[in-house]
Every structure is written in structure tokens, then in C-alpha cells.
Amino acid sequence: MDQAKPSVLVGQSGPCEPKYSDTAIRILDAAEGLFVELGMEATSLRLITQQAGVNLAAVNYHFRSKDALFEAVFLRRFGPWATQCLEELDALEKRGAAGEEPLTAEAVVMSYVRPALALSKDPARGGAMFVRLFSRVLVENHRQLRETMSRQYGDLVTRYTRALGRALPGLSEEEVEWRMHLGFSVMFHAFAGNDILKVFGRSAVSARDPDLIVKHMVPFVLAGLRSPSADRPPGS
Amino acid sequence: MDQAKPSVLVGQSGPCEPKYSDTAIRILDAAEGLFVELGMEATSLRLITQQAGVNLAAVNYHFRSKDALFEAVFLRRFGPWATQCLEELDALEKRGAAGEEPLTAEAVVMSYVRPALALSKDPARGGAMFVRLFSRVLVENHRQLRETMSRQYGDLVTRYTRALGRALPGLSEEEVEWRMHLGFSVMFHAFAGNDILKVFGRSAVSARDPDLIVKHMVPFVLAGLRSPSADRPPGS
């Protein structure tokens, strides 16, 4: 009855990276670029398979469906990034607990900027594709993916919120979450190059050089994170 | 040969609001909500017309095509917003030139936040739809719309950049553009509720109350805008 599937399914037992066959990888690579450029809905399987140089049916054979393919494309990049972030955060908290380093907001920010920057510079791992894909996920409504994310990586955001709260004492939990939300937003959309100026044709700024992005973005975000509490009226 | 069209076309002579028939308005309203919720590609004309309670062919009659409909949906909101922004900016620069008020970064920011806030609170003019739509436009690739925008509203961004440059003396033009880019990004995505926490299921923050958004977002953005130049090394 049930067909025998190769069972390289994505969500089986936590953040382990599934092994993919050669054709599966070619599909993932082609799909990644097209999803980023055109969006999931506007990208057809025929375009993907054509660009990947594989047969159309290969998508439904190696992945289950187009939706599952999208999830696989996304999680292939997100998994390693999340892992690196958690490692950085571990080290950070350990040094903080040992009293070696006071756990600043800058350290917390850099603990997720650094992995993203590393990814951006490594074409073998997708380059800047990941952040651009992520920024699409933030705006579009991928219900299935959202479930997977909250099930599999829910504690990541919890831990980051806690760390940021410790780095920014004197803020209510609500304010910490707001700043986390704002800060993360800036980072992803800046990396992705979602530029207002671009919409108006004046795309002078949106040089895609990741180092340049970090140079301007990190100080901006840090200043925002460290700004005085909005809860208290001006006098404090 | 050429069919006689009702000629309610969008881009004819600058930011004038075209008059729409009743059915055209119902289509625009229905399409707006669906485009925001599902994205342009995932929204079918059949869904739009069904929700609007009009015949399928009405879309291609009143608007020329689905693409033209999207442009009309967007520009219906963007036009008034841009006009209000330019008025605020005019007043601001006049007061600045007269020496009554020194043209601060806060004033510049508020000159585009205030119109957006006003729109957000006015259900008759789409409420928060506009910002959410805009945040989609920032991410998706609507080539045609981009042309219209740069042709019709190109000077808006030029003027804002100039004003912000004056409000933030001592920054290179490049840095001003970066901060403008980052600041606008935060605003639109914050208003649109594109929340990282939401992706992970932890959507504690994303209350859609516009006042709350402004309360947290504006100080964050202002702090970023006013942060010391990233061009100069720490000592200055």
C-alpha cells in the first residue's frame, strides 16, 4: 500500500542533517536560488528540475511534495546556523557565569551575526541565500514550516531572549522581547537586501557585501538595543 | 482593434487618485486583504471575486490584468501616504529654514511614522493593510510596480535622504543612506508584524496595536540613527 520511500524526510529526530543523494542536492541547490529570487509560489517544479538538469518526477520521488521540498531547502541552511548560534551562546553564557566576561548586548548580537556572516561568505553552504530565504519566510505564511520550527527550534529563541534580558538589565521582559524582535528583523532584512531605496530605483546603498552590511547594521542595532527604557517617562 | 477601456489606469499623470466604480472598490478591498495574507502569487482571481461578490471577469474588465490589479491595490494606499509624508516634510523644512525648529532626526522619523500611524488607525483607508502590503513589496519582486514607483515617487526618497542628512550632521552621504535604509526597514517590518518570534510560535510580542509598536519602535530607530559614525574608528 504505502510506497517504500527513501525516507530522507526532514523532521524526524531533532537537528540532524539528513544525507542527500546527488540528484537531491542538485534539486535543493536549484530550488534554493529560485525560491529566493521568485518566491515559493512563483517557482515551478519544471523550472527547478530544468535548472537542476534532472527529471521532473525526481522532486516527488526524493522529497514528498513541493511543500516538503521548500521545508528541506530551508532547514538545510537553518539547521547549521542554529547549531552554530547555540554553540556561540553556550560559550558566551559559560564565560558570563565564570565572571570572565559580563555578557554584553554586543556579544549576544555577534553570536548570531557571526554565524550568519560565516554562512554568507561560504558559497558551498549557500552564501547569502540563507538570510534572503529567511526574510521571505518571515513575510510569507508557510504554516507547515512554522510548526516544524517551533517544535524543533523553539528553545533557541527562548534562550536568546533570556540572554538578551541578562545583557540589558532594567528592562521588563516585554521590552526585551520587543527589542529582540526589532533587532532580529533589522538583521535579517538588512542581510537580505530588502531595501526601500531599491523599490524606488535608488539602489545606491544595497551593495551586497556582507562585511559592509555588518559594519553599518551592528552599530545601528546595538544602539537600538541599549536605548533607555521606553516604559519609564523621560525622568528616571 | 483596441478595446475601449474604462481607463481608470493608475500611472497617468502623477499622484492623483483615480475614481473607482463600486465593483472596482469591492475588488480592491477583497484583493488587498488576500494579497496581504497569502501573497500575490498565491491569491487567485477566483478567490478575490468570490470574496468580493462580483463576477470573475470583472477584474479583467475594470483593471487590465492581475498584475495591474496588484499595482492599483498598492498605489491606492501608497499615494495618500506619500502625499501626507511630503506635506509633513514640507512643513518640517519650512520650520527648519525659518530657524523655528532645528530639524531633528526625531522630527524626520515622525514625519513618516505619523502618516503610517494615521493610516493604521483608519479602517476606511485600509488600516494596517498598507504597511503589511508594503513589507511584501519589499521582499517580493514586482518589477512593474518598481518602475512605476521610481518614475512617480522617486523624489520622495531623495528628499527624505537630504532631510535626514541635515538632521544627522557629520555623517557621510553613504552612512545617511544606510541609516535611512535600516530605519525604514525596521518601521515597515515592525508595523507589518514580521516577527521572528512568530515564526517560532512564540508570538507573545506581536500585538498588532499600532501605538504599542510606535512606542517601542521609534526609540529603537532613533537610537540607531543617532549612533556615532561607523566610519571613524572608536576614538573621535
Next chain:
DNA sequence: GTATGTTTCAAACGTGTGTTTTAATCATGG
């Protein structure tokens, strides 16, 4: 009331979609 221009409606058109099917091909161990 008839003529005219505008708007609605149901139906169909052609195309492209994601997916399935069935057979062919390949690799590999007995």
C-alpha cells in the same frame, strides 16, 4: 420606445501546475 454606451454574467479557452503512473535503467549482492 428605441438606440447607445456601459457594466455584468456564464461559459469556455488555452496553458501551466503539482502529482501519479508505468516502464526502463542502473547498481549490487547472491
Next chain:
DNA sequence: CCATGATTAAAACACACGTTTGAAACATAC
């Protein structure tokens, strides 16, 4: 060498899409 399972390939499937058509309904003015 053949049998078995995994992978590829070509073709077709059913369906939804944006768009077009041609006639009906409506309004308005003569």
C-alpha cells in the same frame, strides 16, 4: 548471470489558473 531494490525517464493525469468571448442586463438620453 540473474534477481532485487533503488533510481531515472517519459507520458499522462486531473485540476486550477489568468484571460477572453459573446450575449444578457442595465442605465441614460434622444
